[in-house]
Structure formats: structure tokens, C-alpha cells
Amino acid sequence: MPIYEYSCPGCDVYEVIRGMGAAPAEDACPTCGQPARRRISAPHLARTGTAAFQLIDSTERSASEPRVVSGGLPSPGRGATPTYTTNPLHQKLPRP
Template structure:
């Protein structure tokens, strides 16, 4: 069912979910019962509660709000305890 937005003069906007065949130009406000006019809004295509939508929203949020790590894990060394390789040719490779 589509979701329509109505605006009460006293309480502000609220949403009503009704079939397309039953929508009217006004609806009673759920708080004060005053008749409120329907607002024209863009379609809400991304509104959903599926796991895919939650994953999409979380992924999009990381672009502007990345999680920042401020240190290493306690008890974990960044250097390996033993050499990774014993091949002498690897010693000539550039190091970061």
C-alpha cells in the first residue's frame, strides 16, 4: 500500500498508508483529530525494512561516516614474530 503524507496545521506532517483507490484530499490528524491536507511528495522508493535495504543504508553511510580505528588491538603486535620468508632475494625488495 502506498504511503501518503498529510500536514496538520497545528501538529505538522504525518503519514497515512491507504489503498490508492481510497485516498482522499484530507485526513484526520492522529494527535488532534483536525482535518489535514495531503502534501505532494516525491515517491519513497527506498523505504523498506528488508535486510538488503539495511545493508545498502549501512554501506552508503560509511562513505560519509567511516569507522575510525585509533590504535592497534591490545596484545597484538604489528610485526610478525618470525620472518615471513627466508628467501634472500626478498631482502632486496623495496619496503614501505
């Protein structure tokens, strides 16, 4: 359900939750009863808890505050490749 904002000339701005397209251009103020006009406002589309927002936030933060890496450099050269099969015919296959 969308939230509509109304501005009362005697009071302040208040919000009303109504169905989509069911909000009239004028509404009675709940405090003083005067007619209040509906305001045009920006929709609240941001969802700050989503993974996409967290990714954007961490990317922006890493531009000025890079993470400190703890640990040594990787060893030079490649280690022994693991054996996936014991079939001797597989050992004759070309390696990438």
C-alpha cells in the first residue's frame, strides 16, 4: 500500500496509507478538519538491506579505505597437481 502525504495549511504535513490510486486530491486534516492538499513527493524505493546495496557500499568504501591484507605472499611456482583418478590410461591424456 502506498503512503500519500497531505499538507494542511493550519497544521503540518501528515501521511495516509491508502490503496493505489484511491487517494483524493484533498483530504480532511485529522487534527483540525481543514481541507489538506495532497503533496507530490519522491517515492521510497531504496532497500538498504539488499545484497546489491551492500555490494555498492563496500565497493565505494574500498576506493578510499582498502582492506589490509594479513599474511604472506603466495609461494612461487605451482604445487603438485592433485590426482583425480587412478586409471593409468587417464595419465596419457593431454594436459592443459
